[in-house]
Ligand SMILES: Nc1ncnc2c1ncn2[C@@H]1O[C@H](COP(=O)(O)OP(=O)(O)OP(=O)(O)O)[C@@H](O)[C@H]1O
């Protein structure tokens with residue numbers, strides 16, 4: 001019993017913190033001129049939870065992810081993140097400096113194309129070490145040791161620490177991008193089709209790795225994908241989008257096995273036929 | 275005397291450049307955009323430095339121009355002649371006599387004073403240019419002092435060469451805020467920028483940027499705890515004046531592989547040889 005630890009929020013302080021969503025999204029809307037990017041999106045993401053977002057091309061998945069991760073500015077709504085130091089804060093009311101700080105500490109963003117998320121002219125070690133240095137690390141030996149450790153965790157031979165990403169296969173590049181993001185110990189990861197450009201056997205290995213990491217770290221993830229097999233494997237809960245709206249949401253197995261909305265039924269059945 | 279306005283540039287242009295200089299002094303290390311003018315010489319000749327010098331000179335000034343430490347190279351001679359012709363100012367090769375010193379690639383060995391202005395010619399003002407080509411992004415990095423990328427550059431150096439191999443244009447942090455390219459001076463000169471009594475002005479003509487260090491500004495060379503910055507030079511004494519503390523050039527003396535090390539700062543070397551010792 002740690003009574004001292006309860007000083008901030010009463011005796012149940014700790015429990016309250018755990019019983020609180022990590023991310024609360026309320027009424028997020030983004031328009032491109034008159035066209036709807038996404039609209040009316042609300043949900044809670046809990047610590048350690050993986051939320052899948054599926055939907056056809058153009059349904060607004062990337063737009064929504066951009067709004068959540070601070071890369072796009074929504075026209076309305078709130079994106080409330082439970083910060084380490086100050087509790088829940090609407091990230092849209094933060095300064096750009098504060099948002100970028102979150103982006104290199106407590107958040108991760110994994111792009112579909114690893115080239116968008118890596119520095120191709122910088123060695124694997126430099127890519128992984130960048131966040132550490134951005135967060136003030138100034139001991140070369142320690143930075144390098146941490147980078148080597150993370151390469152190993154994403155199943156890249158640490159002897160390749162000085163190779164450039166260009167010399168890596170697509171699957172290795174994607175794993176490097178993941179290491180580069182997770183090195184700072186984030187609590188929330190945004191992923192846009194992280195297995196998108198890879199062939200099937202490489203995808204399977206990456207999914208396996210992701211699943212292990214998510215479990216080990218207790219990472220919360222918002223995962224955008226076309227691929228229902230990916231959400232089935234990784235996502236605890238699922239949102240289905242169409243035309244910028246969330247048309248169905250629920251536990252992944254429920255939504256996939258017993259879809260309520262006609263569009264979801266179509267989506268699920270078309271996959272089953274493959 | 276001549277058909278030129280004093281120091282070649284018209285008064286409006288000089289005023290515009292002075293505004294940029296003052297802004298640069300007010301925000302040490304920040305790259306101030308300015309509308310660089312065509313000068314009657316190619317860009318590689320330091321038109322940025324020339325414009326800053328032109329905007330800085332007054333008729334009472336005594337001008338010294340150095341290139342790689344020497345006053346007698348083509349580049350230095352042409353710029354010196356240019357200002358003799360267009361501003362009729364006195365010129366000197368003596369660091370201690372000069373009030374304005376325009377330089378390329380070196381900082382004089384002789385300590386500078388509060389009565390002097392040092393003008394650097396800058397080819398590429400952005401220290402992150404080769405890591406992050408997007409200017410929108412480098413500007414944001416500067417604005418937010420989000421300088422992890424700069425440290426990555428040094429990390430890469432050590433990873434590849436076992437030490438920080440950058441020996442010219444070694445990046446510095448100015449007054450605890452902006453990261454700045456000190457122009458392609460040898461890193462040996464970096465410590466001279468720190469806490470310097472003279473005003474230091476940096477002009478990039480092609481890139482249209484001016485930045486500055488007011489007197490007595492803290493200038494720290496970036497490094498790692500376990501790979502600290504070292505202001506290195508060739509481990510010799512000057513073959514002419516015997517100095518063991520000044521920056522040396524390696525000079526080939528014959529076709530048989532003969533070589534020697536001499537001071538790069540010719541004025542300093544001459545003074546030492548005359549009787550400094
Ligand atoms: N920059 C933009 N300018 C204008 N319209 C855009 C822009 N980006 C997206 N859109 C539009 O917003 C809607 C949602 O696009 P979004 O990229 O979010 O879809 P998506 O679900 O990620 O599609 P995909 O599966 O193909 O990646 C589409 O109608 C799209 O055309």
Ligand SMILES: [Mg+2]
Nearest residue numbers: 061062063192
């Ligand atoms: Mg998309």
